[in-house]
Amino acid sequence: MDQTMHTPYFIIDEPVLTHYYDMLARSLSENWDNYLIGYSFKTNSLPWLVSYMKKRGAFAEVVSEDEYSLARYMGYGDHEIVYNGPYKGEQSFRAVLQAGGIVNLDSMQEVRWLKDLAADCPQQTFRVGIRANFNLEKMCPGETTMGEVSGRFGFCYETGRFKEALALLRQIPNVAVTGLHLHSSSKSRSVNIFRSIARMACQLQEEFQLQLSYVDLGGGYCGGMEGRPEYPNYFPAIAEELRKCFTPGQTKLIVEPGISMISKCTTFVTSVFDTRDIKGTRYVMTDGSRFNIDPTMIKSSHLFHIQYAGAPSPAADHSAQDPSASGAAQVSTADTAFPLSVRPVMERQIVSGFTCMEVDRIFTHKDQPELIPGDRIIYENVGGYTMSLNPLFIQYFPAVYVRNQDALRLVRQKWTPEEYVQGCCLD
Numbered sequence: 001m002d003q004t005m006h007t008p009y010f011i012i013d014e015p016v017l018t019h020y021y022d023m024l025a026r027s028l029s030e031n032w033d034n035y036l037i038g039y040s041f042k043t044n045s046l047p048w049l050v051s052y053m054k055k056r057g058a059f060a061e062v063v064s065e066d067e068y069s070l071a072r073y074m075g076y077g078d079h080e081i082v083y084n085g086p087y088k089g090e091q092s093f094r095a096v097l098q099a100g101g102i103v104n105l106d107s108m109q110e111v112r113w114l115k116d117l118a119a120d121c122p123q124q125t126f127r128v129g130i131r132a133n134f135n136l137e138k139m140c141p142g143e144t145t146m147g148e149v150s151g152r153f154g155f156c157y158e159t160g161r162f163k164e165a166l167a168l169l170r171q172i173p174n175v176a177v178t179g180l181h182l183h184s185s186s187k188s189r190s191v192n193i194f195r196s197i198a199r200m201a202c203q204l205q206e207e208f209q210l211q212l213s214y215v216d217l218g219g220g221y222c223g224g225m226e227g228r229p230e231y232p233n234y235f236p237a238i239a240e241e242l243r244k245c246f247t248p249g250q251t252k253l254i255v256e257p258g259i260s261m262i263s264k265c266t267t268f269v270t271s272v273f274d275t276r277d278i279k280g281t282r283y284v285m286t287d288g289s290r291f292n293i294d295p296t297m298i299k300s301s302h303l304f305h306i307q308y309a310g311a312p313s314p315a316a317d318h319s320a321q322d323p324s325a326s327g328a329a330q331v332s333t334a335d336t337a338f339p340l341s342v343r344p345v346m347e348r349q350i351v352s353g354f355t356c357m358e359v360d361r362i363f364t365h366k367d368q369p370e371l372i373p374g375d376r377i378i379y380e381n382v383g384g385y386t387m388s389l390n391p392l393f394i395q396y397f398p399a400v401y402v403r404n405q406d407a408l409r410l411v412r413q414k415w416t417p418e419e420y421v422q423g424c425c426l427d
Contacts, residue, residue, distance in 0.1 A: 007271040007376065008288040009399040010383050011408070012049070016265035020223060021056060024231045024257060031235040034248040035255065038082035038102075040219055041067040043258025044387050046400060048411035050074045059102070061256045065089030068096075082216070082254065084131070084181065086153060093117075097126050102254070104129035104181035104216060106154055111168055118172050129179025129216060130165060132157055132204060136184045139196040145185035154181070157204070166208055178211065180204060183218020183256065191229050191237050193220070198241035205245050215242065216254035223257075224264025224381065231260075259384035266383030268293055268398075272375045273354075282349045284371045289353030290360050292398065293382040295389040302363055303381050308340060309374035343369040351377065355394050396420055 028035040038061035039053035045067065050060070051074065060071035063085030069092075071081055078099030083092070086106045093110065094117050097103050105111060105128055118126055131154030137144045145151075155162040169177050180201055186193045194217060201215045217238065222228040242253070270288030277283075293302065349371055353360035365371065390397055396415035401408040 005269075005408075006399075006414075007269050008292065009269055009401060009414070010387060011267045011269065012262075012383070012400065012402045012411075013265045013267075014052075014402050014404045017052070017261065020231075020261045020264060021053075024255070024261065025056075027231040027235045028253065028255065031239040032242065032248050032253045034251070035253045036082075036214070038216075038254055038256045040256050040258030041070065042085075042388065043219075043384055044262050045070055046387055046412060047074065048400070048402060049262070063087060065092055068092040082256065084183070084218075084256075097128070098124065100127075102129065102179065102214070102216075104131050104179060105165070105169075106131050108165065111165055114169070114175060115172055118174050122174060125174045125176060127176050127178040127213065128169070129181050129214065130155060130162070130169070130177055131181040131183070132162055132200065134158065134162075134182075134184075134200055136186070136193070136196060136200075139200070140186070140188070140190070140193055143186050143188040143190060143193055145187055151184065153183075162204075163208070176211075178213040179216060179254075180210070180212060180214075181216040181218065183216070183220065186220055189220055189222040189229065189260075191233050194234050195237045195241055198238045202241060202245040212246065212251050214252040214254050215246065216256070219256040219258050219260070221255075221257060221260040223260030263381045263384035266381070266387075268379040268382045268386075270377050270379070272371050272373050272377070274373060275349075275371065282346055282370075284349050284351045284365070285354065286351060286362075286377060287354050287395075288362075288377070288379070288398075289355050289395070290362050291353065291355065291391055291393060293362070293379050293386055295386060295391065297359065302379055304363075304377055304379045306371075307376040307378065308369070309372060309376075340369050343372075346370050392420065 024037065037058040039050070039058040041050070041060060041062045050070070054075060059080050059082050060076045061082040061084060062068045062071055064087045068081065068083065068089065078096045078101050080101065081096050082102040083096045084104050084106070088110065090113050093103060093113055097117060098121070105114065114126065114128065133151055133154035134157040137147055150156065155165045166177060169175055182197045182201055184193070184197060197217055204210060205212060221231065221234060223230060268288060270286045272284055272286050274285040275282060276285070290297070345367060346365070346369070347367060349365040349368070351362045351365055353362060387400065396419070397412070399410060399414040400412035402411050
């Protein structure tokens with residue numbers, strides 16, 4: 001890694017990204033050969049990534065008017081859009097439906113929009129999907145994000161709201177419900193979660209006699225984590241359940257990957273710029289922030305490695321627990337400008353970000369060589385959501401590079417005041 005490059009910055013490893021995209025496509029093809037990949041814009045809408053996904057045939061999976069507008073700006077037609085979520089715009093909602101794109105209804109407001117559209121265009125038949133809200137926790141105890149508390153999206157099956165919405169839609173002469181959307185968030189991201197979601201698709205199809213052209217399982221897969229499921233683990237189980245009431249010839253399987261594809265190929269490179277001792281505690285100040293890699297403040301550990309200033313090669317990987325544990329260092333002890341052999345081993349170093357917020361403490365480095373200005377801390381499996389969630393707080397958006405073999409290409413320049421003030425009135 002070039003020590004002259006100004007940190008912080010993200011790096012997307014293109015061969016790794018391609019490996020995971022191809023793994024997903026191959027796993028789908030082998031198990032359910034009628035499929036569609038809708039790339040999740042909300043996960044990471046970096047223009048280079050959007051272009052990459054489009055070139056490979058992925059649809060744009062969007063959840064807002066702004067994301068829809070970006071998809072159109074990047075060359076997607078309305079017929080190449082999967083429109084989800086509770087925050088659609090009515091005009092874009094109409095445009096996607098009229099073009100034959102995929103719209104999954106999320107609320108009664110959207111049912112009313114559809115009724116109005118159908119009345120305005122009586123000669124056109126509108127095919128829509130409907131998002132089911134169901135008790136996945138009962139099917140997979142302890143694995144879901146919401147637990148026993150209900151999720152807030154879609155039409156609830158248990159309360160009869162799904163049945164009610166379906167009845168209203170069936171009353172509109174030129175509307176056909178031909179899709180199910182069943183995305184659900186989970187903590188475990190297990191194969192069992194997706195097996196259960198597929199089983200629910202069959203239950204709804206049988207109970208309501210649905211004639212479905214697609215089943216949309218959404219996202220939420222694992223990817224690139226040792227000991228956790230990969231794409232080839234999910235789709236045999238999903239296909240086994242779906243084949244009980246669907247066939248690939250009649251029903252398309254839609255998946256909406258995001259973080260499972262992006263995080264493994266992305267790293268975030270930071271540098272130590274200062275150290276200080278306060279009341280017996282060593283603080284290590286870096287030019288990256290917790291907000292760059294954990295803006296929701298929920299991570300309890302980080303995968304990273306350290307490139308010590310002057311060392312001939314990067315250090316081995318660490319796995320640090322936040323805030324009080326880290327893996328053992330395994331680094332080169334060759335003589336360098338700053339040989340590790342002369343660095344004291346520090347009992348405790350708190351690695352922090354650059355912001356003025358006390359919560360910007362990333363991890364505690366225990367029983368490791370002293371960190372000094374110029375050392376680099378490279379975080380792994382980050383950037384999936386965080387490129388989109390990065391705040392414009394104290395420091396503007398960092399640069400993004402794409403690595404292909406040994407070459408790095410700048411695909412997003414670090415923001416400057418020029419980008420920050422664009423579109424603003426100064427008087």
